Amino acid sequence: MPDLVIERSDAIATITLNRPDAMNALSKALRRDLADAINGINADDAIRVVILTGAGHRAFTAGLDLKELGHDQDALGAANAETADRNPVKAIEMCTKPVIGAINGVAITGGFELALACDVLIASVDARFADTHGRVGIMPGWGLSQKLSRLVGLYRAKELSLTGNFIDAQTAQAWGLVNRVVARDELMPQARQLAAEMAQLEPVMLVGLKRLIDDGFGLPLDAALALEQERSIQHNRAVTPAAVEARRAAVQARGRTQ
CATH class of the missing domain: 1.10.12 (Lyase 2-enoyl-coa Hydratase; Chain  A, domain 2)
Incomplete structure (x- = not known):
């Protein structure tokens, strides 16, 4: 199975991070595939809205593939990469079309940053968010340290980053981090409905x-x-x-x- 799956239907492209056994971790190959997918979608006039999600119910994405980091001396540079083929946040940010993040499970560290790159977030009840940069010993380089405080407030952002603790989907909604929380089976139908409403605009x-x-x-x-x-x-x-x-x-x- 490919690490990334793209489905196109009715002006909507759905991108699925497809490494469920690895919690959809962002390997080198997956990051390259994501950048290529966004390039293709940007050039496709038939697509108006994008949905980004993860395979399974455990994880949206756990961020950078820590197994790769542990075996590749150059892999750590991805945390500060500025090119879209290495930095998935840049890949999403270069998408000219609205991106709906359908957060199906945990979004951890780099995965949290990837979620924050989306334009709208819908979370299933399985979703949880954590910034574990401090626990891993890596400074954030994809925008989390600045975006999070602007979204949830300075004190809440510091609590999350300085503890590495998780917050659940309901707390994320109460803090203004996600637009809505839905049942597991309603996540993709609701994301597609919202995408279809957006796609009605020119x-x-x-x-x-x-x-x-x-x-x-x-x-x-x-x-x-x-x-x-x-x-x-x-x-x-x-x-x-x-x-x-x-x-x-x-x-x-x-x-x-x-």
């Missing part, structure tokens, strides 16, 4: 909105508002009144069915 809007939110998030508010204004003017000058009216009618019709 590609230019999906890509443009994702990029605008991401680019503005790390800026001070004044600079972020200026960025929004700049891109809004650039985009909206090409929108015709007839197009707005047609889309408004479609929005109203959708609202009546929900």
Whole structure:
């Protein structure tokens, strides 16, 4: 069986990390395959949304393959790698299309960082999160030390990183780390439903909105508002009144069915 499985259906690509016996650990080969998959998806105009998940129920991914690290002198450099074929967070970040993380089990250390690279997180009741960098003796290099505090707050981030303790899916939701928690059997159906709703947007809007939110998030508010204004003017000058009216009618019709 391949280490990575890609399924395409109805404008949605589902990427499954497929090393369940190794807790879907991110080996060299799997990291290369993930980067190749994202490159292919970016070039595929038929795909609008991506779902990333892991095989089985034990793990989303346990992060870097520690067995590889223990036998390959150069493997540790992956923790600071800047290229997408070695750094899976970079691979996900270079995806121009929305990525839904369907967190099916534990997301540990590098796996936690990979989850944080997604745009939306849906967790099954089996999901748990832990930052064990300190216990392994490796400094985070894929963004966790900075992203986590911005998502859950400084004190909670320090508690997680300085203990290496796990939090369960319900706690992750309460802390704002995941969007929702669902039953095991509902994880992929709910992820696909959300992806299908996103895929109803035109590609230019999906890509443009994702990029605008991401680019503005790390800026001070004044600079972020200026960025929004700049891109809004650039985009909206090409929108015709007839197009707005047609889309408004479609929005109203959708609202009546929900």
